[in-house]
Amino acid sequence: MSAALSPDSWDEIAPARSVWLITLADLALLLVGFFVLLQAHREADRSKLLAGLRSGFGAEMPAPVGPMAVARARVEGYAPGGTSADLGAALAWARDAARDTRTVITITGSTTPEDDVDPRTGSAAILAADRARAVAVALVAQGAVSPDRLILRVAPGQRRAVTLSVGFAGDPENQTGDPQ
Incomplete structure (x- = not known):
């Protein structure tokens, strides 16, 4: 047992x-x-x-990394609701900055928070985009930079200006994103 x-x-x-x-x-x-x-x-x-x-794993994608800004210029003197200003100095600066083919130019149009809107639509964002586009068209028309090296952005509610930033984007031959 x-x-x-x-x-x-x-x-x-x-x-x-x-x-x-x-x-x-x-x-x-x-x-x-x-x-x-x-x-x-x-x-x-x-x-x-x-x-x-x-x-x-439920992780979010990292923010895309754009070109690293190395220098900036600003176009000021816009009238409220206007898209024209003296671009002479900024275009000369951009032409000089764009000589290196490894760079891109980011053009950011902006408006002030008070009464700086597009006259036809009443939109500050559209006015900011129109300002950035006008600078980009002038740069391309003068042959200062090719359109594929331009990035347009808007920042309504900042200041009545267009900011040009030249950024280092890397070698065009090595666009894999892997560091060398």
């Missing part, structure tokens, strides 16, 4: 496996699985793989 075990004797029975060993084995299998995933996607597009991993 076998002896009956009392509830107090359960502590005396040794487990078949240690709990930490099972946890370690699970961790090792997860790590091996991750490396198998990386090896399987070795030829895949790196940005798509990273985006998939971010979405799987």
Whole structure:
């Protein structure tokens, strides 16, 4: 006859496996699985793989990195609701700044918060866009910079001006996004 075990004797029975060993084995299998995933996607597009991993973990995409600004100029003297100003100095500055083909020029049109709106639509954003577009058209018309090296932005509610920022965008031959 076998002896009956009392509830107090359960502590005396040794487990078949240690709990930490099972946890370690699970961790090792997860790590091996991750490396198998990386090896399987070795030829895949790196940005798509990273985006998939971010979405799987619920992480948001990082903000796109634009060209690093290295110098700025400003066009002022706009009348309220107007799109014309003296562009001479800014165009000369932009022509000089755009000599390096690794740069882009960001043109940001802006308006003041009070009564500086487009006369036809009443929109400050449209007026800011019109100001930026007028500067961009003047730059392209003078042959100072090609249109593919211009970025237009609007910032209504800032000040009555257009800001030109020359930024370093990198070598056109190396547009993979990988640091060298």
